[in-house]
Amino acid sequence: MQWRGRRGSSNIEDRRGRSIAGAGGIGIVGMLVVLAVGYFFGVDISPLVQELDQGQPQQQGTVELSERDKQYGEFVSVVLADTEEVWGAVLPQQAGMDYVKPSLVLYRGQVQSACGGASAAMGPFYCPNDRKVYLDTDFFDMMEKRMGAGGDFAYAYVIAHEIGHHVQNLTGVLGQVNAARSRSGEAQSNQLSVLTELQADCYAGIWARGAEKMFGTLDEGDLQEAQRAAQAVGDDVIQANAGRTPMPDSFTHGSAAQRQEWLMRGFRSGDMAQCDTFQAARG
Template sequence: MRLDNSRESQNIEDRRGSRLPLGGRGKIGLGTIVLALVAIYFGVDPSIVLQTMSDPQETQYSAPAGGPANDAESRFVAKVLGDTEDTWGKLFQQHNWGNYQQPRLVLYTGATPTACGTGQAAMGPFYCPGDSKVYLDLSFFRQMAQELDSPGDFAQAYVIAHEVAHHVQHLRGITDQVDRLRQRASATQANQMSVRVELQADCFAGVWANHSNEQRATLEDGDIEEALDAATAIGDDRLQKKSQGYVVPDSFTHGTSAQRVKWFTRGFKSGDTAQCDTFGAQSL
């Protein structure tokens, strides 16, 4: 990936190295459930998340200075985030969707408070609609390279773009709409809705890659393959096979590897969010 022409985002909040005093056990809120779903995405048992969650209000925490980070890893993240800001800012303008309100991205290590409860590195990267922030512990990228066999800068950029896509869904009202529908749905139906949300985020990540490359020539040979490899590695079927040795389709929340590749590719080839209607699609 080539980021010479991309601007560093000012929306990075660096909380790495700060400690989180653990508060008491709190209520399980909607945010917790979102986090639990994210946990399932990365193959973490959601009960771990639900058990360790504490209410953010009960947690005594003083935010560290959180100034702009300046090491190679965080500057890379800032550039990718800046690139998504420019891409989505432009697309929101083109579609008359109003101003694109940029999300913030929190870098942390271990655990950190969020409006969705305590974020834990074991959950993998996630987006919290409650505070419009993406949470990222950089150890996930190392884990991706080592355990999931998805090294490469563009694979990392794809993960960030996927989380930013959840922010776009939030701004577009999709997240709220799905949450309302999910309340009346059976567990299986709710799960299928989650899959559609996730595949749409993959498609939006593809749309970003398309525009980023058109505007700033960010892609190098092999980059799309890197993203597709990452999409394959973190498909639910792969993760489940890895953790259980067999596949249970009803418990999928992010779609299979093939579905993730399909929707990312669709967004990337078209560069058009209208092609990302996973809710209207007959087949995923």
């Protein structure tokens, strides 16, 4: 991915040097289970994380950023700037509305958001209440070492997916789905969550197409990196890696195949109308 030497975003809030709290004691199985639960629509599942991590020492204080941390910060800043450029053009053209830039909070260990407390074990998330994306960049290392989904474009896909949720918030989709989920049983609520996540994947594909058109971002193999990442965070793969039999009724983000399909649908079309997962589900 071609990102070095390009404009970074001014909408980065870096909290990584402020404090550190140990959250590594839950292990990869526990981490994957938490990722399967997800952090969505302002639901605070930090008590679950705390239960998984019970008995592990917690440290707080200041921490010096490593060179790798600094590189990640620069990378995230450039990717966020790219999303601002792409959606600043796409949203007015295709949805008739201005794009309001979100902030992206870099943190380490644990963080407080307007949606409640969160742990790094839960993975990146978007909080609609404060219109911020929250990201512990150590998640990138986990993607590479434990999920087999490394690579800068794979990491960019993760950021673009969360920005996709911001687009949904701006267009009103998140509010509508949240209201519908509050009136639904568990199975229907899960299905609505899956459709919302798949649409965010599709929007990530639109970003990738726009970034390539505007900046010549993609290197050979970048799309394959993003597809590997989409596969790694599929509910079926996560559940299988956690030693569970995949149960489609419990999916909240979609299967690996679905996530790859909708990512590529957005990339090939560049069209928000082609990302209507809700209409597709109605047949």
